[in-house]
Amino acid sequence: MQTTSAISLQDVRKSFDGGHEFVLKGLSLEVPRGSLTAIIGFSGTGKSVVLKHILGLYKPTSGNIEVLGQDIGQMTPDDLTRFRQKFGVLFQSAALFDDMTVLENVCFPLFEHRRELRQSQVISIAEERLVQVGLDKKHYNKLPNQISGGMQKRTGLARALALDPEILIYDEPTTGLDPILTEMVDNLILETHKSRKGLTSIMVSHDLAAAFRIADHIAMLDAGKVLLSGTAEDFFNSDIELVKRFVSKGMKHK
Ligand SMILES: Nc1ncnc2c1ncn2[C@@H]1O[C@H](COP(=O)(O)OP(=O)(O)OP(=O)(O)O)[C@@H](O)[C@H]1O
Ligand SMILES: [Mg+2]
Known part of the structure; x- marks a missing residue:
């Protein structure tokens, strides 16, 4: 059982440039320490924006973000730069x-x-x-x-x-790759996660089958909030209409 969170977002709201439209609308998310967590959801639901908040690249309009027990909202730019050394990041390219x-x-x-x-x-x-x-x-x-x-x-x-x-972040690591390469990268993410004790990995992915195969914790975003957070089994058993649609769509391609 994992009892502590590596990353904790509490009631995070975000609008850009002081606008009234919120991309994150009171989003709360716990990423268990040592987990391989997948963040999934339809395009434009705020997945990359969430990652940028975790990295301290965006500041929430309101709400709290704790990473490894520290409130990153309180950090100076210099503190943040030093703190970011605890992260490894791999983007699509x-x-x-x-x-x-x-x-x-x-x-x-x-x-x-x-x-x-x-x-x-x-x-x-x-x-x-x-x-x-x-x-x-x-x-x-x-x-x-x-x-x-x-x-x-x-x-x-x-x-x-x-x-x-201590934290490894992947944003769409396999988007645009052929199926063979996709599987290789997914396996690499899983092997890397297993081989480094205590590592917390977070992967944003369009590839639902991969998320279900390698992640031990999954959070689905919708409309700027977490719609469901849990194991693959929780997703398969969910009664939430949107989750059901997403699951059946995502698994059809495989
Ligand atoms: N710097 C920004 N300024 C204004 N709006 C932004 C900014 N960054 C993101 N957004 C908006 O936030 C919303 C969520 O974007 P985000 O990139 O997080 O989506 P996503 O879930 O990662 O989508 P995809 O699966 O297509 O990558 C979008 O409507 C986007 O236009
Ligand atoms: Mg994105």
């Missing part, structure tokens, strides 16, 4: 630096934030992360455009793991 090799990409956050380390130590940590995501040594000195899409994802994940984050 791996967002690698094109002019850096695979190895240099993974070294980058270490050179930025672990200035006390010697170059040889940085390289050895980066290599360790690359081994963990299953990337062969022969690719370390290649540029991103010289490796396949799957290898780019692996490199992006190795870079997200560089600083040994």
Whole structure:
């Protein structure tokens, strides 16, 4: 049983530019510590906006957000920058630096934030992360455009793991990938989650089948709120009409 939350959003409301239209309308969400949580929901329901609040990139108009027991609303910009080192982030595009090799990409956050380390130590940590995501040594000195899409994802994940984050965030990690690559990335997310003790992983996904397969906790957003939060079983057994529709739609493609 997980009793504590890595992330807790309480009654979060968000409108942009002081407008009267709210994207988040009193959203409360608990992400259990150590869980692999999937955030699902139709397009435009606020999934990415929620992630940006968790990362402190957006401030709520009202409500509270606690991450690892700390109220991020109270943090100064400098505190937040330091705090973000506890996060690893992997977006849809791996967002690698094109002019850096695979190895240099993974070294980058270490050179930025672990200035006390010697170059040889940085390289050895980066290599360790690359081994963990299953990337062969022969690719370390290649540029991103010289490796396949799957290898780019692996490199992006190795870079997200560089600083040994407590929370790993994925926003649509498999959107636009072919089914084989999608399965590989999903498995990589699951393996990474299992292999790092205490890691909390959050994945926003359109791929419902994948969310049900790999996540142990699922939250479905609708109209700026959490419609249902629970296990895959809770979703299959739900009587909520929208959940039923979403579940049957999502599973049909598979
Ligand atoms: N910076 C912003 N300024 C104004 N509106 C925004 C901003 N960011 C997001 N929104 C609005 O918030 C709503 C939710 O957007 P969000 O990107 O979170 O959706 P999503 O659930 O991630 O959708 P998708 O599945 O398509 O990625 C949208 O209506 C969007 O236009
Ligand atoms: Mg989104």
